[in-house]
Every structure is written in C-alpha cells, then in structure tokens.
Amino acid sequence: MKLTRRTVLSGVAATTAALSAPSILRAQSRELVMVGYGNASDAPLIAAGEELGRRNPGVSLRVIGGLSAEALAQIKAARGNSPYDLAVMGSPAIVNALAEDVIVPLDFSKIPNSGNVDPRFMPYGYDVGQPIWFEGIGIAYDTTKISTPPSRWEDLWSGEFNGRIGMCRPQSNLGLGVLAATCEAFGMPQNDMQFALSKWEELSPLVGRSPPLLQQMIERGEVDLAPLWHVNTALAASSGLPIGYAKIAGPGPLMLPTNIVQFVNTAEGTADLVHEFANILLTPEIQKMAGSAPIYFGTVVEGIEVSADAAPYVPSTPEELNSTTSLDWRSFAPLRGETVETFDRMFAA
Amino acid sequence: MLDTAGPMIDSNDPAPVLSIGAVSKKFDSLTVLENCSLDVAEGEIVTLLGPSGCGKTTLLRCIAGFWDADSGGIRIDGRDMGAVPVNRRPVGVVFQSYALFPHMTVVQNVGYALRMLRMPRSAVAERVSTALETVSLTGLEDRYPSQLSGGQQQRVAIARVLVMEPRVLLLDEPFNALDAKLRGSMQVELRQLIKKLGLTSIFVTHDQEEALTMSDRIAVMRAGRIEQAAPPEEIFDRPATAYVADFIGMSNFFSGEAQAGAVLLPDGQSQSTELQGPVKVMIRPHNIRLVDAQDQDWRGTIAFHRPVGPLIEYHVDVAGDQIKVLSMRQQQSQIYADGACVGLQVIDPASCSIYPGAH
Amino acid sequence: MANVSVPAGGAGWGERLVDALLSGRGVWPAVPSIVVLMVMAVIPFAILLSLGFSDIEVARGAIISQTFSLTHLTTALTDPLYWITFQRSLNLALTTTFFCLVFGYPVAYLFLVGGRWTKRIILILTIAPLLTSGIVRTYAWLVILGGRGVVNSTLLSIDLIDQPLRIMNTHWAVLIGMVQIHLPVMILPLIAVMSRHDTRLVEAAENLGASQLATLRTIIFPLSVPGIGTGAALVFTLSYTTFVVPQLLGGGNYLNAATMVYEQVVFSLDWSKGSVSSLILMVTCLIVLVIIALITNRLTRWTRGRDA
Structure with missing residues (x-):
C-alpha cells in the first residue's frame, strides 16, 4: 500500500472513530x-x-x-x-x-x-x-517476638520497641493518622506533626512506603510490630503467619x-x-x-x-464499642504534603 | 605427477627463511590442509593460488599463528613456530580488507607495532615516517582510515607491518578491496616495493593474473593440497597436473593412448612420453596454428572469434568439440570468418603436456 | 495563546514545513507518530511546565486561574531537601551506571570472544529478564535480600553472622536492585557496537605484537566507546528517573527525585511543586546526558568524516 496524504488521513479518521466507540x-x-x-x-x-x-x-x-x-x-x-x-x-x-x-x-x-x-x-x-x-488502626505484631503487645499508644515509647518498630510514610492515611494519634496520646493538638515526627524519630523506626508494603515488612520479619490497618493485619494473619493485632486505646480503638x-x-x-x-x-x-x-x-x-x-x-465488646473513636482528620489532612517534606528532612536515609 | 610439491630449492641455496613441513589441518571432519610442504627462500615472493575453499587462507593463518596446525610444523629461520604465540611471531600480515584500526590515524596505525614493543616515542616517530616515505604516504599522517582511498589504505596496511621488520610478509588477497582499474598498477608497484625491501613473502590469491604478476613462484592449491609449486613460466608452460593446466591459462584437453613411449596428437604428429595407456593431452591455444583445410585430417569450422589485444581467439568446432586457438593478428595473413572451414596444426609438439587419465 | 505568523512574502521555515507536509515529500508515513508524540508528549509537557511557573486556582476540578510566578522554582532551588534528594538521585544513578559498566563490559567482551553457545547463553540471560516487568524483578530482590531472605539465611547458616543483616530498605538494596535491573540495558548496546567491528582488527593487533590485554586496551575498548556512551546514557536516564525500585527496595524513608515528583503529584496534589521538581529532574538529566555525549564524542573523533 502506498502511503499518501489520503491514506494517512483516512487512517487517522478511522482510528479516531474506533477510539471514540467505547x-x-x-x-x-x-x-x-x-x-x-x-x-x-x-x-x-x-x-x-x-x-x-x-x-x-x-x-x-x-x-x-x-x-x-x-x-x-x-x-x-x-x-x-x-x-x-x-x-x-x-x-x-x-x-x-x-x-x-x-x-x-x-x-x-x-x-x-x-x-x-x-x-x-x-x-x-x-x-x-x-x-x-x-477500618481500624491498631498494632500488628509478630506473636513469636512480642508476648505482651502494647495496649496504649504511649506504650510504644517504653523503650522496649526502639529499632524493632515499623511506621508508614505519612503520605498515606495510615501514616498521617498514626502521627495525629501520637499527638493526641501526648496531649498535643492533632495537627502538631512536627511533634509527632520527633516522637517517632526517638523510636528509630523502619519505614514502610505504603500500608501493604508495611504489612510485607512484618510478614518478612523485618519489623516486630507496626501500626497497621486491621484489614491488612487480618490479611497477613490469614496466610498462617504468627501475626497478632492489638486494638490500641488512648485514643482508640481508632477507626477511619x-x-x-x-x-x-x-x-x-x-x-x-x-x-x-x-x-x-x-x-x-x-x-x-x-x-x-x-x-x-x-x-x-x-x-x-x-x-x-x-x-x-x-471493636466488639461494649466498652470497645463505646470508646471507639476517630481523629480530627480535617485538622491535619491538608498538611499531608508538608508533613511528607518534614518527614523526609528528618528521616530520609 | 608430483605427489607433493617438495622443496624446489637447489642444494647450494642458503637455508629457507620459511619452511612449511607437512602441515595438516582439519575442522571437525573436514580436511582443509593435507600434508602441505613448502620452503620459501630469502626475498622470494611465493603465491598460494587456488579457488576459494582450497585451503590457501588456512595455510596463511597457520603461518601467522591465528590457527594451529593439527600436524606438521612451521619454521622461520629454522626456529619452530609451534610454541610461539601470534604476537611473538616475526610475521606481518596484510589483511584482505586491510583491518586498519578505524580509531587511529595513519601515524598511529603505522606506529602500533612499535608502541607494543614500548619503543621510545622519538624512535617510533622516526621509523613511522621512514615507513610512510617508503610507501609514499607522506602528507596523510593525521588522516583516519575512513578518510583514505582504497589504494592509500592498502599502503597504510603495508607500512604498518613494514615497521616491525617482519621476516615473513603475508598478504591475504590484498587487491580484493580495490577496483579493477587500480589493481594492475598496484600489483606491479607492490611487487617492486617488496623486491626493493627484499621481503620474504607469501601472497594469497584466487586470481591467476595477479599470481603471474606478483610471484617468483606460484604454489597452486587444490582441496588442501599443493599441486605444484614452480615459477610462473614453468607453471604455465609445464603444468605438473591436468588440474594446474586447466586452472592456469586457457587449455584444450584431448584423450589419447600412449603406446611405446609416444602419444599421437590430434593433428597426426607424435610426442614422446614415459606414460603408458590412456592419457590426457593438453595443448595451449597459442600452440595451435590455423591453416587451410586442404590436406588436413584435423579440421573444423570457426564457431566464434574475437580480438584479444594483439591476438585473435578462435573457437573451432571439431566434431562437436570446441577447440580454442590464439593467433597473432599481424602474422595472420588472413582472418577467418565464423563458419570458415579451417585445418589445425600443433606448432610445437614438445610443448604439449601429457597426463595420465582414463577415457 | 501565541499566534504563529508566517513572515509575509518570503518562504519562512514554517511555510516550507506546511508546504512539505501538504506536498507529502516522504513525511506522510511519519505523520501519525508525529501527531501521537505531540498529543501524548509535547502538549502535556508544555502544560505541566506551565504549572511550575504559575499559581493555580481550581474549581470543580478544573484550573480557573493561572498567574505567572517564579516562587515555586526559587523555593525549590533554595530548599536543602531538594538539593539532598537530587544529589542522592544523581549519586545513585551514577553509581548504578558505573557498576552496570563494570559488570556489563566483561559479559559483552565474553560475547565477543565466546563461541556460538556462549553467545547464545549470554543473549538469553540478558534478554530474558527484560521479558518480565521491573516490578517482578524488584520483588525477587525483596525475597533475596529480606531478613529471612536467601542472603541472610545463607550467611546465618554458615555462622558468618549471628543477626540478619539489614540490607533491605537501605541504599545498598536500591543499588543492588538497580544494577541488576538495568544491566541488560548496558550489555545490549555494548554487544551491538562491539560485534559490529571486524574480528580481523583483533587479529591484526595480535599480529602486530599486542598481547590480549593490550588488544583489549588499545583496540576493543576504544572501539566500544560508542556502545559505552549509549549504554551509560540509557542506564543513567533509567536509574535517575526510576521510582519503582527505590519505592520497593529503599523503604519508606528512601527518597529520590522521581519518587518525590510522584508523591508531590499524586499524594500532595501540589502540581506546581511536582512540575518544578520534574523540570529540575529533566534539566539535570539532560546536563548529564550532554556531558556523556561530549565525552563520547571526544573519544570517538574517528567516526567523524567517515563518509569523507
């Protein structure tokens, strides 16, 4: 076939028609x-x-x-x-x-x-x-390495979990929510991300880029515990791995x-x-x-x-159901981009 | 027939520079060289001539050391080359397409071998400029090979091996990359250069014209064997085998019967021979003369004729066979036209070659 | 909107282009791809670029006002986070390119000197990984390098270490993954360029007294420079702009330039920042590519005037 102006134009027309059909x-x-x-x-x-x-x-x-x-x-x-x-x-x-x-x-x-x-x-x-x-935010943990999981957010700072804990990068709702919960747990406003990040820096955590990747880090044994969606934790546990889930209080159990x-x-x-x-x-x-x-x-x-x-x-027991709470997402969700940058300034390897 | 072309050097000649002794080589089950022996004297140019696949390039590569022979040995100045690696052999190769280093200028190409010897810069420069003068390439020092003509490239390739003063120069079809017009003059020029430098050389070609121009001696090869190694005139006038006779120059073959030490030629003359029984007789076209058909037993009609320089080539149809005849134009009082009836005569029966052969 | 006006009277290049297009001097077969390129690459790029130099207001998902501003660019250029991030990316890409060359060159050389089967095996091993996606290959590294991965369990079982090494989620994991994933992109141009040259050149060098090493140094290597240039440019571009490998192997606190662009665009929805970052990414990438091209050109002066 000879490629001329006409064939090309008709070809373009036919392609356009085909593409617009769906x-x-x-x-x-x-x-x-x-x-x-x-x-x-x-x-x-x-x-x-x-x-x-x-x-x-x-x-x-x-x-x-x-x-x-x-x-x-x-x-x-x-x-x-x-x-x-x-x-x-x-x-x-x-x-x-x-x-x-x-x-x-x-x-x-x-x-x-x-x-x-x-x-x-x-x-x-x-x-x-x-x-x-x-979806709930709690702590997923390796049951072979942790016998008594933390029950309150402050427990994470007992010193016991330093270097063993994972966290999620704050571009995700999970990462952002955990930072807000940290503020709440220490009596700070939920949008004081700088405070929350410096608290987490103390734990020298291993960072997962997204909730599924954090889930994989627990599955592979790279971290012993990490705040995670209950849905991701249930998924990891369903494959037979020794992974437990703690519904953390103060604030909590947290839901989104x-x-x-x-x-x-x-x-x-x-x-x-x-x-x-x-x-x-x-x-x-x-x-x-x-x-x-x-x-x-x-x-x-x-x-x-x-x-x-x-x-x-x-949350299933009456007191869990009664104490179930969420966060003031409105106050810190707009800080997402800014928090990611602050995080990178502090944590980027 | 000669079994193998043995040393053709007189006993009072000095020891050969290059001595190839019964070299054989196989690739898998294919024999490419079979018991090849050849001695080359100081300053001699020997051509390996044969059709493609005859083993001439293989032999050249064995001499250069790119390939090892399966058996037999190659000696240069009496020293066995078997254990000498390629880069230590006193051999220079001019490749078919010259294999000039495209990323080096003329000067860098020519000085390469000297740099590999870690020769001081000034000495390299001096020898390179001498070599370039020798091949008349001055003024092109800083050109890259891609900026040179075919003839210039060939001269760079030659200069590149000259600087290392090899004992043996190997040339692998060096004129192949040149256009036909240039070839003739380059051949003469190259022969004169090699002769002037007194380089012992092996020259590989499939072109008999080239071989006849370039060589002191021609080794005709066939299927991995050397059929005959002799000076060009001898190869042409007294081909050792029917194959050589057929390969070099034009030839007419006739079947005959040798009886009591003689063979009857087609025109009735006879030629003596030591052979007995069925033979093949080869008569060169220029050894036949055309005469009037009267009184001639051997006669035919002109099927075709054409001028070839000062000669005329006739194809004479004799009972279905075409016989080639070359006549000088001036001596011929008469040019026979196609269809003319002519008689044929062998001019010199002694120049006919006789080979054993079945009918 | 700018109006392109053709100079009256004289035949400007624009007019000549239109003329050439309409008379169809061999351009027509290329028109569909030119159109696709314009629609898919040039126009979106121009839009993206415009975002980096303006303050934007959106309503119902659409941009309603765009005012020129250089603040995004100046903010980025004075922010140490950008400098550190781009430095890290550059560093990573250059090291990846270096290691790809170091590991790839011997393979290409083996291809050059090897027999038929060596050549086949090298080609298969080089091309086969390209048939799977980069994500799959990256996941394979997760398995190999992880705390319970092949590397650590082997080292543990031979008592070389008593605690699993932390390789995953480090710069090293990213580097290892990047080198492996981009290795074929280095090897293939090397093989292509190296096998284009006459094997007689190597024989000629040997005949002129060069050892194998000298042949490699004086003949094979200089002639392969164009391949090195192409391979290095490809590997560099791919490593500098990749965001899959660093995301999967580097962990959540590993930030490189491309990841930064991705997050600014997708998560922060701050397109002015994303646009400026990608502009810096592109310009720095071009600078390195130009440097690679200049070096390559300088080392391959002999290819010029080839048709002279």
Missing part, C-alpha cells in the same frame, strides 16, 4: 465507573453493583482498583472531566478532594438506609460522602470511615444511581458480607453483629 457504548449502556480497592475487598462493591443492575436494567458497575489519591490526580489531570463517577474514599482523602473541588455532595435524603447508620460515623463523610464501613463520594461532571441521571448504590451498600446483606471473612470491614449500620472471627480486629 465512550458511545458507555453512554448507551450507562455504566457507572468507580474507584475501588483493586483486591478482594472489592467483593461487597461488586455485589452491590449487581444488585443495582437488577434494579435498573442496562446499568452496570465497573470497579477500577487503585489509590483514591491517584484517582484524584487523574481527575485533576483531566481538568475536572472525571473518568470516574464515584469512589470509596477515606475521610482525609475527602478533605483533600474538597480542596480540589472535585466532589459533588450527596443528598442524604435520597439514601434512606443512611438513617440506620450509627450517628457517630456520619460526621466523617463531611456532609458530602456517605460512610459505608470503617470509608465513604462513598460522587465526583463532578458525571452524566445526567448518574446521581440517582450513585445514591441508590450507596443505599444498597447500607443494606444488612452487603454490610454482613463486608464484615465477614476475609475482608472484616467494620460495619457502620446499627444492629449488625460482629462475627466471632472478626472480633480480634473489629
């Missing part, structure tokens, strides 16, 4: 695209999506795995033309997303099941997101709600589907599924029992 299909079949976890934790989301499809023929849900932070960056890169309709997002990420103005507040009157949610969780949606479940949020610029009619989807997530069926093995999310709906195998990870 978006045409997407518009016709009304597919909701959401940012999920990218692992087994997506199961309740997928189940709820199927239910949504049953109720609204022609509608389907595609769950794309990835960091919510990366999704925010993508939306920002798309200049507001969000490739996603909705996402699961921790409270601090909501704070950051609000700063970027990429979230459309949910109308809670369109989510009837929202009324069944334990009122303690609702504020963490910051009036824009619907809390659907929560996960919320459904809706992004800007979604197509006409999508909002109704997002609300309906959030409502389905709050049904007892989906909540039970999320709360049981192997995911063990903490449920936010009142009256859902914590299963026995989830009890080591999720």
Whole structure:
C-alpha cells in the first residue's frame, strides 16, 4: 500500500472513530465507573453493583482498583472531566478532594438506609460522602517476638520497641493518622506533626512506603510490630503467619470511615444511581458480607453483629464499642504534603 | 605427477627463511590442509593460488599463528613456530580488507607495532615516517582510515607491518578491496616495493593474473593440497597436473593412448612420453596454428572469434568439440570468418603436456 | 495563546514545513507518530511546565486561574531537601551506571570472544529478564535480600553472622536492585557496537605484537566507546528517573527525585511543586546526558568524516 496524504488521513479518521466507540457504548449502556480497592475487598462493591443492575436494567458497575489519591490526580489531570463517577474514599482523602473541588455532595435524603447508620460515623463523610464501613488502626505484631503487645499508644515509647518498630510514610492515611494519634496520646493538638515526627524519630523506626508494603515488612520479619490497618493485619494473619493485632486505646480503638463520594461532571441521571448504590451498600446483606471473612470491614449500620472471627480486629465488646473513636482528620489532612517534606528532612536515609 | 610439491630449492641455496613441513589441518571432519610442504627462500615472493575453499587462507593463518596446525610444523629461520604465540611471531600480515584500526590515524596505525614493543616515542616517530616515505604516504599522517582511498589504505596496511621488520610478509588477497582499474598498477608497484625491501613473502590469491604478476613462484592449491609449486613460466608452460593446466591459462584437453613411449596428437604428429595407456593431452591455444583445410585430417569450422589485444581467439568446432586457438593478428595473413572451414596444426609438439587419465 | 505568523512574502521555515507536509515529500508515513508524540508528549509537557511557573486556582476540578510566578522554582532551588534528594538521585544513578559498566563490559567482551553457545547463553540471560516487568524483578530482590531472605539465611547458616543483616530498605538494596535491573540495558548496546567491528582488527593487533590485554586496551575498548556512551546514557536516564525500585527496595524513608515528583503529584496534589521538581529532574538529566555525549564524542573523533 502506498502511503499518501489520503491514506494517512483516512487512517487517522478511522482510528479516531474506533477510539471514540467505547465512550458511545458507555453512554448507551450507562455504566457507572468507580474507584475501588483493586483486591478482594472489592467483593461487597461488586455485589452491590449487581444488585443495582437488577434494579435498573442496562446499568452496570465497573470497579477500577487503585489509590483514591491517584484517582484524584487523574481527575485533576483531566481538568475536572472525571473518568470516574464515584469512589470509596477515606475521610482525609475527602478533605483533600474538597480542596480540589472535585466532589459533588450527596443528598442524604435520597439514601434512606443512611438513617440506620450509627450517628457517630456520619460526621466523617463531611456532609458530602456517605460512610459505608470503617477500618481500624491498631498494632500488628509478630506473636513469636512480642508476648505482651502494647495496649496504649504511649506504650510504644517504653523503650522496649526502639529499632524493632515499623511506621508508614505519612503520605498515606495510615501514616498521617498514626502521627495525629501520637499527638493526641501526648496531649498535643492533632495537627502538631512536627511533634509527632520527633516522637517517632526517638523510636528509630523502619519505614514502610505504603500500608501493604508495611504489612510485607512484618510478614518478612523485618519489623516486630507496626501500626497497621486491621484489614491488612487480618490479611497477613490469614496466610498462617504468627501475626497478632492489638486494638490500641488512648485514643482508640481508632477507626477511619470509608465513604462513598460522587465526583463532578458525571452524566445526567448518574446521581440517582450513585445514591441508590450507596443505599444498597447500607443494606444488612452487603454490610454482613463486608464484615465477614476475609475482608472484616467494620460495619457502620446499627444492629449488625460482629462475627466471632472478626472480633480480634473489629471493636466488639461494649466498652470497645463505646470508646471507639476517630481523629480530627480535617485538622491535619491538608498538611499531608508538608508533613511528607518534614518527614523526609528528618528521616530520609 | 608430483605427489607433493617438495622443496624446489637447489642444494647450494642458503637455508629457507620459511619452511612449511607437512602441515595438516582439519575442522571437525573436514580436511582443509593435507600434508602441505613448502620452503620459501630469502626475498622470494611465493603465491598460494587456488579457488576459494582450497585451503590457501588456512595455510596463511597457520603461518601467522591465528590457527594451529593439527600436524606438521612451521619454521622461520629454522626456529619452530609451534610454541610461539601470534604476537611473538616475526610475521606481518596484510589483511584482505586491510583491518586498519578505524580509531587511529595513519601515524598511529603505522606506529602500533612499535608502541607494543614500548619503543621510545622519538624512535617510533622516526621509523613511522621512514615507513610512510617508503610507501609514499607522506602528507596523510593525521588522516583516519575512513578518510583514505582504497589504494592509500592498502599502503597504510603495508607500512604498518613494514615497521616491525617482519621476516615473513603475508598478504591475504590484498587487491580484493580495490577496483579493477587500480589493481594492475598496484600489483606491479607492490611487487617492486617488496623486491626493493627484499621481503620474504607469501601472497594469497584466487586470481591467476595477479599470481603471474606478483610471484617468483606460484604454489597452486587444490582441496588442501599443493599441486605444484614452480615459477610462473614453468607453471604455465609445464603444468605438473591436468588440474594446474586447466586452472592456469586457457587449455584444450584431448584423450589419447600412449603406446611405446609416444602419444599421437590430434593433428597426426607424435610426442614422446614415459606414460603408458590412456592419457590426457593438453595443448595451449597459442600452440595451435590455423591453416587451410586442404590436406588436413584435423579440421573444423570457426564457431566464434574475437580480438584479444594483439591476438585473435578462435573457437573451432571439431566434431562437436570446441577447440580454442590464439593467433597473432599481424602474422595472420588472413582472418577467418565464423563458419570458415579451417585445418589445425600443433606448432610445437614438445610443448604439449601429457597426463595420465582414463577415457 | 501565541499566534504563529508566517513572515509575509518570503518562504519562512514554517511555510516550507506546511508546504512539505501538504506536498507529502516522504513525511506522510511519519505523520501519525508525529501527531501521537505531540498529543501524548509535547502538549502535556508544555502544560505541566506551565504549572511550575504559575499559581493555580481550581474549581470543580478544573484550573480557573493561572498567574505567572517564579516562587515555586526559587523555593525549590533554595530548599536543602531538594538539593539532598537530587544529589542522592544523581549519586545513585551514577553509581548504578558505573557498576552496570563494570559488570556489563566483561559479559559483552565474553560475547565477543565466546563461541556460538556462549553467545547464545549470554543473549538469553540478558534478554530474558527484560521479558518480565521491573516490578517482578524488584520483588525477587525483596525475597533475596529480606531478613529471612536467601542472603541472610545463607550467611546465618554458615555462622558468618549471628543477626540478619539489614540490607533491605537501605541504599545498598536500591543499588543492588538497580544494577541488576538495568544491566541488560548496558550489555545490549555494548554487544551491538562491539560485534559490529571486524574480528580481523583483533587479529591484526595480535599480529602486530599486542598481547590480549593490550588488544583489549588499545583496540576493543576504544572501539566500544560508542556502545559505552549509549549504554551509560540509557542506564543513567533509567536509574535517575526510576521510582519503582527505590519505592520497593529503599523503604519508606528512601527518597529520590522521581519518587518525590510522584508523591508531590499524586499524594500532595501540589502540581506546581511536582512540575518544578520534574523540570529540575529533566534539566539535570539532560546536563548529564550532554556531558556523556561530549565525552563520547571526544573519544570517538574517528567516526567523524567517515563518509569523507
């Protein structure tokens, strides 16, 4: 074939048509695209999506795995033309997303099941997101090396754990949350990150870049203990490794709600589907599924029992349930970038 | 037939510079050299001539030491080279494509061997400029090989080995990379240079013209063996084997029968021989004369003719065989046209070569 | 927005380019890739760059105002954290390049002098790792270097050490991983350049009295300089801009330039900072590449005038 202006131009035209086809299909079949976890934790989301499809023929849900932070960056890169309709997002990420103005507040009157949610969780949606479940922050530890795990945050500074402890880099919600909890434990304002970092410097910790990498460091025996999501700890323990989980108090047990949020610029009619989807997530069926093995999310709906195998990870006794608390994410989430820089000034090898 | 080309040096000649003694070499099961022996005298240029795959390059590489012979030995000035590594042999090689170092200037290329000897800078410079003068390359000292013509590259390659004053110079088809027009003049020039320097040389080629121009002696090789080693005239006039006769120059072959010490030539004359039984007779085209067809038993018709310089080449069709004849143009009163009926005569029966051979 | 105006009357280069495009003088087959490059690389890069030199205001995810500002650049250039980080990256990339050369050159040399099977094995061993992703190979190092990894358990079992060495999450782990992962990128251009040269050059050198070592020093090495230059440039660029290996092997407190850019863009969502960091990354990378090119050119003057 001879390459001429005509063949090239027609080729370009054909390619453009081919590339634009999926978006045409997407518009016709009304597919909701959401940012999920990218692992087994997506199961309740997928189940709820199927239910949504049953109720609204022609509608389907595609769950794309990835960091919510990366999704925010993508939306920002798309200049507001969000490739996603909705996402699961921790409270601090909501704070950051609000700063970027990429979230459309949910109308809670369109989510009837929202009324069944334990009122303690609702504020963490910051009036824009619907809390659907929560993850706890506690201490994961190697049971062969630590007989009595710490029970309060201050216990970490007993001197016993120096050089044996791991921490998560503060760009993650986990890392940031642990620093805030440290401030709280020592009576400082939760946003005094400088104070928290210098406290942690005393422990000469080994640093994991992300919660999964910190989980792997415990699994490989590089650290004996580390603050970790209860979900990651349960995952590590489920592979048969001698890993225990301590729900730390003072403040605590700590939890971070996960919320459904809706992004800007979604197509006409999508909002109704997002609300309906959030409502389905709050049904007892989906909540039970999320709360049981192997995911063990903490449920936010009142009256859902914590299963026995989830009890080591999720607040289950009355006093645990009563003392369960979270952090003032709003006060320190905007400090994320700054805290990372301070961290690097102090810790970078 | 000569079994192998043994030493062709008179007994009162001084000891040979290079002595190749019964060298054999195999690659896997393929024999590439078989019992090759050759002595080369001081200042002599010997050509290894043969078609590709005859082993001439292998023999050259064995002399240079790139490859080891399986058996037999190579001696230079009486010293066995078997244990002498490549970089210690008093041998200089001019490679087929010259293998000039592309990242070195002419001066650096030529001085390379001296630098390897850790000779002082001033001495290197002096010998390099002498060598460059010898090959008439002054003025091009700082050029890189890629900036030189083929002829200039060849001269750099020669100068590069000259500086190390090798006992034996090996030239591996040095004219291959040159265009045809340049070749002829370069051959004469190179021969004169080598002769002036008195270098003992082995020259490898597949081109008989080159061999005839360059050599004091030609060793014709075939399938790993040396068929004949002799001066060019002898090779041409008295080829030792039918193969040599066929390979060098034009030739006509006839089958005959040797009886009582003589063979009958096609034109009725006879030539004496020691052979008995079936033989092959080779007559060079210039040893045949065309005459009038009358009274001639040996005759045919001209199938083709063309001028070749001062000569005319005829192809005469005799009972289906084409016989080549070369005649001087001036001496020929008559130029026969294609289709003319002619008779043929052997000019000098003694110049015909006779080889044993079946029908 | 800048308006490109073609000088009236005379045929400016712009006009000539348009003319050439329209008359299709051999350019047409390249047009799709030029378009893709423009859309995928040049335009986003220009946008990114503009972010580094402006203060931005966003609304509903879109930038609504952008005002020129040099503060991001000056802040970065006066921040010791940037200096330390870029120094570390540069140091890491240069050491990686050095070790890749030290380990890669003998392999390439072996390829040059080796037999058919040696050549095949070297090629397979060099190319096979490229067929798996860098992340997989990095994870393999996690397994090897970890506290319960192959290295430590071997050293422990032969009583050379009584405590596992901490190799993981150190500069050394990153260096080891980087060298192994980028080694093929050094070896392949070396092999390509070295095997392009006539083997007769080596024979000629030997014939002229050079020992094997002298041949390597005076012939093989100088001729392989273009390969070294290419390999070094590739390895340097890849090591200087990598963020997978340092993230996985360096631990959470190992910061290099590319990781810094990634975190500024994705986690801090501070694109002006990210843009400035990537600009510094790119400019410093270019400077080193130019230096490598200048050195290579200087050592390969003989390649010039090849067609003369």
